[in-house]
Amino acid sequence: MSNTILITGASSGIGKATAKYFSEKGWNVVATMRSPEKEQELDKLDNIFITKLDVQQPGTIVSAIHCGIEEFGKIDVLVNNAGYGEFGLFEAASEEQVRTQFEVNVFGVMNTIRKVLPHFRERKHGMIINISSGAGRFTLPMISLYAASKFALEGFSEALSFELSALNITVKIVEPGGTATNFSNVSSERSASKPSLKEYEDFVTAAGKMFGSLRGMQLATPEEVAGVIYEAATDGTDTLRYVVGNEDFKKRVAERLSMPDQDYVNSVKKNYLQFMPLKESKLMSHQQ
Numbered sequence: 369m370s371n372t373i374l375i376t377g378a379s380s381g382i383g384k385a386t387a388k389y390f391s392e393k394g395w396n397v398v399a400t401m402r403s404p405e406k407e408q409e410l411d412k413l414d415n416i417f418i419t420k421l422d423v424q425q426p427g428t429i430v431s432a433i434h435c436g437i438e439e440f441g442k443i444d445v446l447v448n449n450a451g452y453g454e455f456g457l458f459e460a461a462s463e464e465q466v467r468t469q470f471e472v473n474v475f476g477v478m479n480t481i482r483k484v485l486p487h488f489r490e491r492k493h494g495m496i497i498n499i500s501s502g503a504g505r506f507t508l509p510m511i512s513l514y515a516a517s518k519f520a521l522e523g524f525s526e527a528l529s530f531e532l533s534a535l536n537i538t539v540k541i542v543e544p545g546g547t548a549t550n551f552s553n554v555s556s557e558r559s560a561s562k563p564s565l566k567e568y569e570d571f572v573t574a575a576g577k578m579f580g581s582l583r584g585m586q587l588a589t590p591e592e593v594a595g596v597i598y599e600a601a602t603d604g605t606d607t608l609r610y611v612v613g614n615e616d617f618k619k620r621v622a623e624r625l626s627m628p629d630q631d632y633v634n635s636v637k638k639n640y641l642q643f644m645p646l647k648e649s650k651l652m653s654h655q656q
Contacts, residue, residue, distance in 0.1 A: 372440040373601065374398040374433065376421055376480060377450030379407060382499060382544065385590035386447060386597050391415050393598065398436035398443065423450050423476025424468075429483050442491065445601050446484050448477040449499045453514035457572065460562040466513060473517035478524065488537050495538045497600055498525045499593075502545045502617060506624040506632070509575040509640055529608055540600045543621070544593045545613025574643035588612045 373390050377383040378399035387399040391413050399410050400421030410416050417439045421432035436443055451473045454465055481496055488494030503511055504518030522541060529539035596612045611621055624632055 369441065370394055370396050370415070371444040372396040372398065372436065372442055373445040373447060374400065374436050374443050374484070375447045375449055376400050376423060376476075378410065378418075379403065382590045382593045382597075383447075383449040384410065385594040386449065387416060388413065389591070389594035389598055390601075396440040398432065398439070400432045421450075421480075423480060424471055426479055426483075429480050433483055433487065437487065443484060443487060444493070445495045445497060446480065447497045447499065447597060448480055450476060451499065451517075453501075453503075453511065455510055455514065457510070457562070457565060457568055458512045459568075460565055461513060469513045469517050470520070473514075474520045474524070477521060481528070485532075485537070489535060492536050494536075495540065495601060496525075496528075496532075497540045497542060497597060499597075500525070500541050500543045502543055502613065502621060504541075504543060505621050508636065509571070509578070526608065529606075533606070538606055539608070540610065541608060542593065542597055542600060542610045542612060544588055545611075545617035570645055571640075574640045577643040578640040587614065587617075 373386075373395055375383050375386055375390075375397065378387045379401035383399075383401075387397050387410055391397050395415065397410075397416045399407075399416050399418050401407065401418070402420065402422045404418045404420050407418055411418055417436065419432045419435050420428050422428045433443065452469075454461060454469045477498060484494070484496075498521055500521050501514070501518045503515040504522040507515040525539055525541050532539055593612050596610050600607070600610050611618055623635075627635070
């Protein structure tokens, strides 16, 4: 019997690419999304069952898992891919934006795992792959909420891996380096959603220029990330983390792990201070 994978957030990007990749490898795929009625591509492929799952609606999580098991007889791997990034100033974010960021990126993942665990325990086998981000290992300006949610996901996943290892259930984390869209969002005008916060204007401009300078980076494609997810699902190891991205990204992750903490913090500040007006740069450098 073919293995079965359930993927959240399969309507686009990494989720859709992963559904295609596993289907091509002969896996059964439960491709879940908030609006399955709009999908016009995956429904034409072999071994793919499309159903609704909105991580903010617990009932749809239960239904998607139940329907997936009914369709294919079992679920072997759960990929928690559904998520998004809030960009901009923390002070400009509403309480609703803060809560929603965590409801989707953290609590939604937890709820989906909670609902699939009885099936995995019954079968004495299963794998959970959580899609994190480079922002789960290091931070940058203007992504405080997104980074906080991914840091939470990383800590949760690591601790959970210890709990479930005794049950023959494996937890893995895949950390893509980001996309050009992410950088564009950070440097867009909507990054600062409160015009009244004029004190941040120079900083927001500098941070936007810093992200703008990264747009030319060769970033991992959704297909490349899908390939690493497949590797994680099939390599037969208990490796916890898989980093996906170019050498610059992998170097940044390595530096965050190896550099003294303040040295790393200072290196990030230096990157955006170069775009600050001279008087501000001197002031902030002096304050360090």
